[in-house]
Amino acid sequence: MYAAVTVTPAQLPVTLLDVAVVRPVFLWGAPGIGKSALVRQFAATLGLDCVSLLGTQLAPEDLIGVPQIVAGRSRFCPPEHIAREAPYCLFLDELNAASPDVQKAFYSLILDRRIGSYELPPGSVVIGAGNRATDQALARPMASALVNRLVHIHLRASATDWLAWATEHGIHRWVIEYLTQRPDHLWSEPPKTEEPFSTPRSWHMLSDVLHSAGPDVGEDTAALLAYGTLTPAHAAAFRGYLKVARHAHDLNAIIKGDARWPADPAERDLLYFLAETFRARLVKELPADKRHASPGTRQFAFRAKTLLVELAEISLEIAQLVIAEEDKDRPLLPAWFLVEAARDMPRLVAARSGT
Numbered sequence: 382m383y384a385a386v387t388v389t390p391a392q393l394p395v396t397l398l399d400v401a402v403v404r405p406v407f408l409w410g411a412p413g414i415g416k417s418a419l420v421r422q423f424a425a426t427l428g429l430d431c432v433s434l435l436g437t438q439l440a441p442e443d444l445i446g447v448p449q450i451v452a453g454r455s456r457f458c459p460p461e462h463i464a465r466e467a468p469y470c471l472f473l474d475e476l477n478a479a480s481p482d483v484q485k486a487f488y489s490l491i492l493d494r495r496i497g498s499y500e501l502p503p504g505s506v507v508i509g510a511g512n513r514a515t516d517q518a519l520a521r522p523m524a525s526a527l528v529n530r531l532v533h534i535h536l537r538a539s540a541t542d543w544l545a546w547a548t549e550h551g552i553h554r555w556v557i558e559y560l561t562q563r564p565d566h567l568w569s570e571p572p573k574t575e576e577p578f579s580t581p582r583s584w585h586m587l588s589d590v591l592h593s594a595g596p597d598v599g600e601d602t603a604a605l606l607a608y609g610t611l612t613p614a615h616a617a618a619f620r621g622y623l624k625v626a627r628h629a630h631d632l633n634a635i636i637k638g639d640a641r642w643p644a645d646p647a648e649r650d651l652l653y654f655l656a657e658t659f660r661a662r663l664v665k666e667l668p669a670d671k672r673h674a675s676p677g678t679r680q681f682a683f684r685a686k687t688l689l690v691e692l693a694e695i696s697l698e699i700a701q702l703v704i705a706e707e708d709k710d711r712p713l714l715p716a717w718f719l720v721e722a723a724r725d726m727p728r729l730v731a732a733r734s735g736t
Contacts, residue, residue, distance in 0.1 A: 389539035390419055390546075397423050397508070400532050405491045405507040407476065410536035412571060413580025415543075416510045417474055419536075424470035429506070431470045432462055436479030436511075441486040445496055459496045468504030477511035477523050484527055492530045540564030543581050553588040559622045560584065562658055569612045579612040586610045587619075600624075621654025632658050636684060644695045653699055656692060659685075660703045663714055671717040686722050690729045 388396050393408075400406055401423075410416045417433070424431035434443075446459040458464070463471070473487060491509075494501040501507070509531060540560060547557050560567055569579040577583060587610040594602060603623055607616035625631060632655055634640035643651050663685060668674050674682070693700035704719060 387535045387537040389537060389542050390415055391539065391542040393419055393534070393536060394423050394426065396534060397506075400534070401506045401508055404532045405530065406509070407531040407533050408508060408510040408536055409513055409533060410510070411538070411568065411580070412512055413582035414536060414538045414568065415581055416536060417472070420470070420472050420474075420508050420510060423508075424472070424506075427470070427506070429468060429470045429504075430465075431472055432465075433472045433474055436473060436475040436477070436483060439479060439483050441482050444483070444486040444490065456497060459499045463496065464499045466502060468502040471501070471505065471507045473507070473509040475511055476509035477521055479521070481521070481524070484521075484524060488527065488530065491527070538568040538581060540567040543567055543584075547588075551588075551592075552585065553591045555591060555619075555623065555626060556584055556588045558626065559619055562622070563615075563618065563661060565661070566612075566615045566618065569615065572612075577608070577610055577612065577616075579615045583610045617650050618654045618657055621651040624648065624651040625654065632662070635659075635688065636662075636681075642688075642692050642695055649696070652692075652696060653702075656699045656703050659688065659692075660714070663703070663718070667715045667718050669715050671715070682718055682721070685718075686725050687729055689722060690726060 397406065408416050408420065421431045421433075443460065444463065446464075448455040449458050471490075473491075476484070476487065479487075487509075490496050490501075491507055494505070494507070541564070544557060544560060544564070547560075566579060567581060567584065571578050587606060590606045590610070591598065591603065594606065598606075600620075600623065604616070604620045607619045610616075611619065631640060635642060635655065636659075642655065666678060667682060668678070671679075689700055689703060692703065704714060704722060706713065
């Protein structure tokens with residue numbers, strides 16, 4: 382399903398309030414970004430019970446019920462969790478992962494708000510949700526008849542929204558502090574192989590297990606927990622962050638010249654984290670056009686080139702990662718800075734070597 386326009390978790394309640402009260406909605410989004418929780422919260426704000434049906438665990442008769450003989454005639458009697466008298470929110474989770482027969486059973490419920498002779502009470506809302514085929518998750522093609530019965534809304538992960546939520550819900554401070562520095566690590570695309578990947582849900586899981594392990598959790602244990610919940614690259618960077626949080630290493634001190642890049646081979650994950658954070662700082666503080674750079678920003682850019690030389694002396698590979706070209710997860714550094722770095726690097730190297 383193509384997404385030309387998306388909404389964040391903070392924007393979703395208002396969108397649903399405008400749409401779901403008049404038309405059935407289908408919420409698209411990657412695994413682990415909070416679709417189900419957001420629907421339940423929305424129902425609660427309306428004062429409605431939320432009845433969740435999981436498409437992958439349903440058979441058609443779970444919806445349309447079974448026939449009974451009434452006055453000499455048969456009629457289908459929907460199950461009691463659907464056939465309610467008071468209005469409610471019917472949440473059809475993983476709807477597009479359901480079998481074609483189950484999807485067909487939803488047609489009249491979604492379009493006509495009825496199953497057999499039972500009709501949803503006035504004030505009820507119907508919301509479906511599911512993953513996209515590109516998410517490496519179970520998803521079946523939706524029949525055009527079903528697609529055309531729904532208003533489609535696409536949800537994206539938002540670090541700003543998630544961090545605001547996290548600070549109010551007891552998320553571990555290491556997780557909050559890390560994602561404040563690296564908001565781009567909140568979510569990663571699901572891999573094609575069977576391995577953990579980063580989502581708001583997996584960061585929440587990491588927070589829970591860190592709380593359970595306690596404040597004195599060992600470095601190896603913390604690394605085990607990170608690699609068990611996050612994308613490997615994010616887990617390595619988080620492990621490096623913990624060394625920053627627990628020891629004297631600090632990027633600000635390195636930029637000011639009060640500390641140096643860690644050179645011990647045993648601290649490579651720390652060096653990688655600091656380098657990635659350094660790149661994120663460059664992306665954030667350097668304008669796209671040098672003419673818009675303040676004197677302080679130009680001084681920072683000059684200092685950055687020196688730091689790149691120092692970093693390359695320790696690890697050329699990691700230094701190259703700082704100035705690497707853009708990919709889908711990493712914005713590009715300003716062209717003027719890259720040109721200046723290429724021009725000035727030989728001179729800076731010569732100055733450091735005393736030649």
